[in-house]
Amino acid sequence: MSSLSQAEEARLKAQLQDAVVSCTERCLYQSAKWAAELLNSLPSADDSASVTDVDSPVPASSPPQTPNARPKDAAELRLEARETTKYLLAKTYFDCREFDRCAAVFLPSNLSKSFIYTQSSSPSAKSPQNGKSHIETPTKPAVTEESVQSLSQKALFLALYAKYIAGEKRMNEDSKMLLGPEDGGVTPNQELPGICATLEEWFTNLPQTGRQSQGWLEYLYGIVLAKSKNEKLAIEYLIQSVNLYEYNWGAWQELIGLLGTVEELNKVSSRLQQNIMTFIFHVTTSQELYQTSDQLHTSLSQILSVFPTSSFLKAQRALLHYHTKDFDEAESIFSEILISEPHRLDNLDNYSNILYVMNYRAKLAFLAQLASNTDKFRPETCCVIGNYFSLKSEHEKAVVYFRRALILDRTFLSAWTLMGHEFVEMKNTHAAIDSYRRAVDVNRKDYRAWYGLGQTYEVLEMHSYALFYHQRAAALRPYDPKLWMAVGQCFGKIGKVTSGIRAYKRALVAGSYYDAGVGSSFGSGDMLALGGGVLDPEVLYQIALLYERLHDMQECAAYMELVLAQEEGPDYDEGNSETGGGGVGVTATTSKARLWLARWEYMRGMFQKAMELANELCQDGVEVEDAKALVRDIRARIERDKHEGRS
Incomplete structure (x- = not known):
């Protein structure tokens, strides 16, 4: 992608201005905000104001006269002009959050007149038998083909989108208590079937009308299909939408969410x-x-x-x-x-995760205060505050704020995953599993939720389940060594030793893609991926133990030697300490490997080598008692051999 010419930049600016207006007209305010922010990040965004003098008869805000993305259909323009007053009324209703009222401006109402009339207002409705008013069962009039086809695409989109938002609003209101006994997370939007039928009819009759689709109705149909779990067809319509009108960021976001x-x-x-x-x-x-x-x-x-x-x-x-x-x-x-x-406030939940992992408590406290002062009732704000309480180990308070974020938006992914982490800390494994499951329902690409499910099932010692979830996480993050190490551990627990060895070796390969980091994805501080060509000694040690289970002692010993080699690093030179490879030094893992090798050499009758390794252990200060016991055994064996040799 090369830099833009002046003409291309002017064209891009005009297209973004049109996008802001078009999205705002259809009440797609998040997409309009995104386009406006992108427009103002252009280097020449402020140039037009300075070029136009305040005394000039041309308004400073008028867009440059450059060709737009696509000319509007003349038939659509005539329909929009005819609907101007109704459209303005419908949009004001939408802006006042009267969504059903907005939809009713262009689409038939769901209530029949007989439902409105009462005894006092309609004497003719009185029953001759008992004098009481008779209320007929309300019928839902079908949206006729003529009523839909006679509307402009802008009016039809606004009406159907208002119905969709009204359904989402009722769905949230009817949802049960979060993670309560009746909360299944599958409360449907009751408006989806009607919207779907209307749009199907509209697209079926589109070729006969001779009108050109603008891409907005394809976007709405894509949303409805995705909500109805018809993801393949949803992708098709979203592709059509962005090809017809590329500056609707909401359509791109829906498409991103469907790609795994x-x-x-x-x-x-x-x-x-x-x-x-x-x-x-x-x-x-x-x-x-x-x-x-x-x-x-x-x-x-x-x-x-x-x-x-x-x-x-x-x-x-x-x-x-x-x-x-x-x-x-x-x-x-x-x-x-x-x-x-x-x-x-966008992405502040991600920023708070970073501050949490880095243990920047003061910065996280400042971020929580700043977000709270800006808007207390944004899911991002609640997640920031929840992370702050989690860093202070106040896990109950953290859950309160993550739950508050989800009450505001039940599809807010970060809150589900983070709340699952808190339940793990509180040893509430069943609530943790529910939270992680809801997270992957919202977004199947959240490897942290898959990994969390695996970890939780490991706590419950259900290793086959844990293996499945760890494999899902590793498939999403194939270069994360921690995930492959978890897969290898599960294979070992269920007796598939060869598969476990392969998984651990994959962890070694994955570790080469990362330099030494501050900590893991979950803030535990474990460093699985080490820089400078140093392999993770813990992974090597686990591979060695699995080879021992296969009774392949030569391979086991070779990997134990590799564990010891990581103490100085791959480029260690005894003659020149300055060229050391930056190894891990003596650790609990390397000491366990040294003890194993000492016992192995002792069993093979290599007493001198075993004595050297055992003496090194005594100096390291790790596994000292076992090392001393081994030294005594070696000395006794040597003395016995000497005695038998004399006799």
């Missing part, structure tokens, strides 16, 4: 028109799929050259560093974003 693998991303990308939005989509989806290659960083740098001050793109860069456990760089970028936009 890099293969699916590449398959979809081949069907998309190549433009700057496709480029941003590819980078964002790759980040969501935990891809962290140099090529991805280069692509992101190219986009940032077009939008140098975009907080959204900077946050994507920070998340890329977060996924590779480069917490210092990720924290630095989020800190810069916070300084430039102190009231921006």
Whole structure:
């Protein structure tokens, strides 16, 4: 992606301005905000104001006269002009959160008139038998084909989107207590079937009308299909939507949520028109799929050259560093974003996770205070405060705030996963499993929730279940050594030793992709991936133990020797200590390997070598008592051999 020419930049600016207006007209406020932020991150975003004099008859806010993305259909323009007053009324209802009233402006009401009339207002409704008013059963009039086809696409979208939001609102109101006995997490949106039927009818009749689709109704149909678990068809309509109108970020977000693998991303990308939005989509989806290659960083740098001050793109860069456990760089970028936009709450839950792992308690306290002062009732704010209480080991308070985040938004992924972590800390394994399961229901790409499920089932000693979930996590993060180590441990527990060895060796390969980090993804501080070519001694030790279970003592001894070799590192030179490879030094794991080797040499009759290893153990200060006992056994055996030799 090369830098834009002046004409291309002017065109991009006009398209983004149109996107802000178009999304706002359809009440897609999050997409409008995203487009407006991207527009203002263009280097020339403020140039037009300075060029136009305040005394000029041309308004300073008028967009440049550059060709737009696509000319509007003349038939659509006539329909929109005819509906102007009704549209303004419907939009004001939507903005006042009267969603059913908004939909009723363009679509038939669900209540029949006989349901409204009472005895006092309609004498004709009085029953001759007892004088009481007779209320007829309300009927739901079908949305006729003529009523839908006579509407502009903008009006139809607004009406159906209002019905969808009204259904979501009722669904949340009807949902049971969070993680309560009746909370199944599957409360349906009752408006989906009606919206789906209306849109199916509209798309079926579209070729006969001769009108051109604008992409907005495809976006809404994609949402409805995804909610109805028809994901394959949803992807098809979302691809159509972004190809027809590429600046609706909401459509891209829905598409990102439906892609679970890099293969699916590449398959979809081949069907998309190549433009700057496709480029941003590819980078964002790759980040969501935990891809962290140099090529991805280069692509992101190219986009940032077009939008140098975009907080959204900077946050994507920070998340890329977060996924590779480069917490210092990720924290630095989020800190810069916070300084430039102190009231921006997007991604603050991710920033608080980083501060939690780095144990930056003061910064996390400041972030919690800042977010609370900005908006107490945002899920991101609740997650930040929950992380702060978790860092203080006040896990009950942390759960309160994560639960509050989920009451505000039951699809907020971070809160489900983090609440699962807190329940693990509180030894409430069943609640932890429920939380993690809800997290993967929201987003199947959340490897932390899969890993959490595996860890929780390990606590319950259900190792076959744990293996399944650890494998799901490792498939999402194939270069995370901790996940492969968990897979290997589960294979060992269920008796599949050979598979366990393969998994541990995969952990060694994965570890070479990471430098020494601050800590693990869960803040435990374990360092599985070590820099400088040093292999993780714990992984090597576990491989050796599995070979011992296979009675392959030669391989076992070889891996035990490898464990000891990690103390000085691969490039250690006795003659020149300055060229040391930066090994791990003496650890509990290397001492256990040294003790095993000492016993192995003793069993083989190599008493001198066994004595050297045992004496080293006595000096290390680890496994000392076992080492001393072994030294006594070796000396006794040597003395006995000498005595037998004399006789």
